[in-house]
Amino acid sequence: MDTFKIQSKESWLNLLCVTEKDLKKIIDNKANSYSKHEISKSSGNLRTIYCIDNSSEIYALQNKLKKMFFINIFLPECVCGFRKNYSYIDFLIPHTSTKNNQLYLRLDIKNFFESIAVDLFRKFLKYYIDK
Numbered sequence: 868m869d870t871f872k873i874q875s876k877e878s879w880l881n882l883l884c885v886t887e888k889d890l891k892k893i894i895d896n897k898a899n900s901y902s903k904h905e906i907s908k909s910s911g912n913l914r915t916i917y918c919i920d921n922s923s924e925i926y927a928l929q930n931k932l933k934k935m936f937f938i939n940i941f942l943p944e945c946v947c948g949f950r951k952n953y954s955y956i957d958f959l960i961p962h963t964s965t966k967n968n969q970l971y972l973r974l975d976i977k978n979f980f981e982s983i984a985v986d987l988f989r990k991f992l993k994y995y996i997d998k
Contacts, residue, residue, distance in 0.1 A: 872995055872996065873936070873995060873996045882931070882932075882935055882936065883928055883931050883932070884931070885928070890928075893924045893925055893928060894925070896924075896925075897925045899923075900919055900920050900923035900924070900925045900926065901917040901918065901919055901920070902917070902918050902920065903915060903916075903917055904916050904917075904918060936995075940995070945958070945961075955973065
């Protein structure tokens with residue numbers, strides 16, 4: 868499989884069809900693109916979620932990145948979380964396909980997305996970005 872790589876800052880800007888000045892403005896204003904909602908959990912506690920406004924500029928940029936860049940990143944078969952048309956049941960199938968594997972453990976990692984460090988994400992993207 869050929870690897871899609873970003874060659875420069877200008878490549879990013881061309882990919883996003885945005886100027887550097889406009890990109891900075893959009894990123895600086897990103898907090899205004901989300902709304903906070905609280906939903907009830909089965910335990911009775913509340914879960915706070917932040918939903919992006921799908922008419923916002925940051926949403927449009929994220930969508931472009933997804934369609935033009937992230938969709939080209941290979942994901943192994945075992946990766947099922949947060950993928951379209953996949954559920955945790957898809958992850959379980961290989962583990963429960965024999966008679967001896969009838970039990971499984973389901974965990975909900977608290978504050979999962981907040982636990983992803985910016986440095987870890989940068990390290991991951993470094994493979995796809997030439998400088």
